[in-house]
Amino acid sequence: MPGPEKKDTGAMPVRQLDPRSLRGLAHPLRIRLLAALRHHGPATASQLADRLGESSGATSYHLRQLASHGFVEDAPERGKGRERWWRAVHRGTTWDASLFDEEDPETRGAVNVFMHEIATIHGQELSTWIGTMRDWPAEWVKNADLSDFTLRLGPRQVRELGERLHALINSYSDAEPDEDAAKVRLHLHAFPQRDE
Template sequence: MTTPQRRLDAAALKGLAHPLRVDILDSLAMAGPATASLLADRLGESSGATSYHLRQLARHGFVEEDPDRGTGRERWWRMVPGGLTLAATDMREDRAAMDSTILVARQFADQRARHVDTFLRRGEAELGPAWVDSSMLISASVRMTAHELDELTDAVEAFVSERLTPFRDREEPPEAKVVALHVNAFPVVGVDGDGS
């Protein structure tokens, strides 16, 4: 079964364009469903702030109440199933939407860096050598055209999607952990001496 991808439009993107909302989504993705109070503890925020931003995220279709948890007084929230696609090409005609795209993309990039940093600092001590040995951080560079880069990113996306499909919607083994997979492919700006 393929997990559906949601391509963000300008209205949805503007609803996500707040650092705490992106952090809430990341927390729900990494640690699972939570209440506003639990998210406040995880993120070092007030429960009033997380509650407000959860309602905004729900209004824009990013999160939903978890029907399997909670009581009348305790609301549990989870991410709406599926991935998110942020495409700058959809926003070029709307400067405010483009600014929101950049803000959200930068917040996601900051989260990735924080996750990598935490893994490097604490991974071996908290998870053990088997988890560290099975992980990888790769960096490579090569010269290519925009068309070649487009073909490469399409191929990598298809490969990753195919390889992750067996791990979705299954009975998780007790020793399973949340694993983040980040693939970046972009032209390096400012190295050719022409500002491009």
């Protein structure tokens, strides 16, 4: 996701988007396919179609498009016979803020599609948590967080805050997980609002 450059803490690197790769990724189904492969690991087009409620023809086509832009690749060690497995190449994406200044209408449209789809995914993930939290042990429900803050900051301070938060979050990716660890999603949004 866009934001400050992330430290590479794992074997999989973070992909720096440029105008061409952003345009290749900026399709709602491609973004969801890539997110599914990153969050759940390698899968076939049929498995992804079932997970996302799409046709396997659509997932196959968009996986090939993602591959042509270097976002996914074959996972041949997983396949049996003609079964084709896919895996994510990078653990995340980031981009330089200069993409917001692009004059090319296609790139500007790609920025909008990407940002809106990420916001939609975040909303869906949060709704899923709220709808299923009673299925989790009480310890998880008590310790999960749903907070918002309003601060008065300038653009430089927002960037600094983001960098510090990213550094803190990345420090946990190197930590030994607790015995009762589960996959935890963190969303970070920082944006200005006009005073009423």
